Amino acid sequence: LVSEVLFAACELGVFDLLAEAPExxxxxAVAARLGTSSHGTELLLDTCVSLKLLQxxxxxxxxxxxxxxxxxxxxxxxxxxxxxxxxRYLARTTYLCWGHLAQAVRDGKNQYPEAFGVPSDELFTAIYRSEGERLQFMRALQDVWSVSGRRVLAAFDLSPFPLICDVGGCSGALAKECTSLYPGCQVTVFDxxxxxxxxxxxxxFLDDPRISFREGDFFKDPLPEADLYILAxxxxxxxxxxCSHLLARVHRACxxxxxxxxxxxxxxxxxRGPLTTQLYSLNMLVQTEGRERTPAQYCALLAPAGFRDVQCRRTGGIYDAILARR
Incomplete structure (x- = not known):
């Protein structure tokens, strides 16, 4: 219910309207400008007050x-x-997959076939099932890195790595955060x-000459040469x-x-925690083939691939960082 309140207020433009209003x-007045009922609008606004989204x-x-x-x-x-x-991505895609959580637990598979009627044998064919959906997903990740990018990139000093490859780097939003934090680096976005x-x-992000894009499938095609590979x-x-297959490929290219x-x-x-990460892990169940992991579980993937000196840093934010050396 709380999620739907947030989704509705955003969809209707409540927060933008109030931001633009001089008082x-x-x-x-809100209902008149949004074209909504005054009764429903009052209920929504008061609920947003209780959620600390409005005062x-x-x-x-x-x-x-x-x-x-x-x-x-x-x-x-x-x-x-x-x-x-x-x-918007959560409301239109993730939330619908979560409606099939019980079935996901039963069969251990993502729920794109049930939620959208599309096959999910090829995961990102399902995730990017239309041009509009692909664009929405990329814009959503841009939002994520606008808040979390600098924190995770600053968890370790990455200045010794002048040539960086952001594997599965999507729109280039994280690459832009990287060149902002480390002006001497060059980043290739591989997707x-x-x-x-x-x-x-x-x-x-193409306006930044330090950022370039390379097309390819990171499970099959040669990875760009780099000092550091980012898997975000x-x-x-x-x-x-x-994961083991991908990490072995990264190690060979590094x-x-x-x-x-x-x-x-x-x-x-x-x-058994943090709760947010546990919920993300369930989300991986309903939307992907994967899961969230513990530091030890990531170490158990990195070491057999040939990586050493594995360091884990909790950032205090949503995302954490693990640095391992070739």
């Missing part, structure tokens, strides 16, 4: 609403940290042709077997003295 607005004050017996710092930062389109694209083409058409939100999509940076949300050692 707090009453429910009737209200009473003047002459009338409630007036405005955004809180939380909604101003993350729910207003004009904010550089707005998560609106991610919320499938459809993603690279969409990135070139809809995202502005990649391994959690896949089974241990496929320059001597180079390394791999794994960016994922880490489970506690016993797998």
């Amino acid at each position: 707090p607005l009453g429910a009737v 209200a004050e009473t003047r002459r017996g009338k409630a007036l609403y405005q955004n809180t710092e939380l909604s101003s930062t993350y729910l207003v389109r004009a904010s550089p940290k707005c998560q609106g694209n991610m919320l 499938i042709p459809e993603v690279v083409q969409t990135a070139k058409e809809h995202f502005s 939100r990649v391994l959690h999509d896949w089974t241990d077997t496929r 320059k001597p003295g180079g390394g791999v940076l794994v960016i994922e949300s880490l489970l506690d050692a016993d797998g």
